[in-house]
Amino acid sequence: MNKGKKLYEGKAKIIYSTNDKYLVVQHFKDDATAFNNLKKTKVEGKGVLNNRISECILTNLEQCGIKTHFVKRLNMREQLIKRVDIIPIEFIVRNIASGSLTKRLGISDGTVLEKPLLEYCLKNDELQDPLISKEHIFNFDWATKSEIEEIDKITLRINDILVGLFRGIGIKLVDFKIEYGKAWNKNENEILLADEISPDTCRLWDIKTEKKLDKDRFRKDLGNIIEGYQEVARRLGIMPEISNIKEINFNKSSSIKFKKK
Ligand code: TMP
Numbered sequence: 001m002n003k004g005k006k007l008y009e010g011k012a013k014i015i016y017s018t019n020d021k022y023l024v025v026q027h028f029k030d031d032a033t034a035f036n037n038l039k040k041t042k043v044e045g046k047g048v049l050n051n052r053i054s055e056c057i058l059t060n061l062e063q064c065g066i067k068t069h070f071v072k073r074l075n076m077r078e079q080l081i082k083r084v085d086i087i088p089i090e091f092i093v094r095n096i097a098s099g100s101l102t103k104r105l106g107i108s109d110g111t112v113l114e115k116p117l118l119e120y121c122l123k124n125d126e127l128q129d130p131l132i133s134k135e136h137i138f139n140f141d142w143a144t145k146s147e148i149e150e151i152d153k154i155t156l157r158i159n160d161i162l163v164g165l166f167r168g169i170g171i172k173l174v175d176f177k178i179e180y181g182k183a184w185n186k187n188e189n190e191i192l193l194a195d196e197i198s199p200d201t202c203r204l205w206d207i208k209t210e211k212k213l214d215k216d217r218f219r220k221d222l223g224n225i226i227e228g229y230q231e232v233a234r235r236l237g238i239m240p241e242i243s244n245i246k247e248i249n250f251n252k253s254s255s256i257k258f259k260k261k
Pocket residue numbers: 092098099100101129175176177200201202203
């Protein structure tokens with residue numbers, strides 16, 4: 001598989017072409033941004049961890065029958081994925097009130113919602129990803145009624161699976177954001193879960209202490225950002241070989257280097 005030219009660069013990832021027109025390479029950067037780029041930093045090792053965490057979660061979802069773009073991990077920072085046309089909507093699921101929901105509607109942080117709340121935001125950084133309704137989606141043709149019906153069902157199923165997966169490792173899945181894309185498959189468009197699922201795109205709280213193990217550590221200046229991500233990876237049982245993340249040479253994209261003890 002040859003990595004070709006850069007097709008797209010986002011805030012946390014880069015997409016490269018390959019010599020197969022149906023496949024692309026997704027590269028995870030260490031850049032962390034919040035509030036649509038107003039706040040920026042580099043978190044050394046974040047890209048490596050998100051590559052592994054997202055692989056683990058999408059693979060688990062695949063095993064439960066969810067179709068995703070994931071094909072295989074290529075190296076520490078890169079994975080091979082199916083090329084899709086991203087639907088320009090961020091699908092947010094909330095189980096516990098936090099973040100923008102608390103600010104927008106005055107709901108107290110930590111309120112457990114009676115049932116999962118599904119929200120739609122337009123994927124548009126300049127407009128700061130505004131909240132939209134289904135009527136907006138249909139009126140402006142961002143997706144069709146049948147696509148949204150299918151996506152809503154898949155999204156709630158993903159929530160069920162992930163709530164269970166995280167509960168099993170002592171983590172509350174507070175909320176998360178996912179994206180979908182359309183891929184060409186046997187003469188028809190197939191909807192695939194795309195992008196990533198990682199501590200960048202989820203709120204993850206330790207069940208006992210409610211310690212935040214996600215990007216809120218950066219958004220809220222809580223410090224030790226990488227430790228939260230590392231803890232999630234450790235509990236998912238991935239990268240068990242890492243006893244101290246500082247020992248890895250994160251700049252290598254092709255191989256893991258360990259210091260000899
Ligand atoms: P919010 O409370 O800021 O609306 O975020 C809800 C969830 O969506 C939270 O888990 C963080 C995630 N998210 C993203 O992954 N990307 C984004 O651009 C935004 C705004 C939220």
